[in-house]
Amino acid sequence: EIVMTQSPATLSVSPGERVTLSCRASQSVASNLAWYQKKPGQAPRLLIYGASARATGFPARFSGSGSGTEFTLTISSLQSEDFAVYYCQQYNTWPQPFGQGTKVEIK
């Protein structure tokens, strides 16, 4: 079973700053990697799929990169509505686990 590991667990950031989140898979998942944004009391929202394609409704300040086992989510200039927990998930093989999440909080 593939294990997904995210780092860091928490990021304390000021609005306007650039943010980089990491996700590592224990074995290759090719580009079958998604990122989700999760806010308290809400369902997760698909943010990035195919490692780098941005889902509908998310602005261009969000970008994803990577393939194989190393992936990155970048938010170029953090806005107030971006404070949330971000999860990566591999969907290359079953089961399709999530990482433990990175919480982006206000500094």
Place this chain on the structure above:
Amino acid sequence: QVQLVQSGPDVKKPGASVKVSCKASGYTFSRYDITWVRQAPGQRLEWMGWISTYSGNTNYAQKLQGRVTLTTDTSTSTAYMELTSLRSDDTAVYYCAVGFCGTGHCPLDFWGQGTLVTVSS
């Protein structure tokens, strides 16, 4: 527009079973598969399993094998998740989600609103 509407919150005693429903609308239900995910308090999202709405084929998380059953009713465009032998650590918000890539290996494009299941004596 695509909607997944889940059943309401539920409270169960340890050892009981729970069945959560997920009614889909806004797309052709039998063309796209349903995945179930849960999140216990303070924990990560946990992938529970997948069902093909076309064939009924399923794939379950190993830790839930034998306790979880996913089914669908194409006549009502509804998916179901049943979990038996409930324990306190099954307390979680349960989500259904749909991926529109047409295979079993999809990102989860749309999610239900979530159903809180509380297991308590």
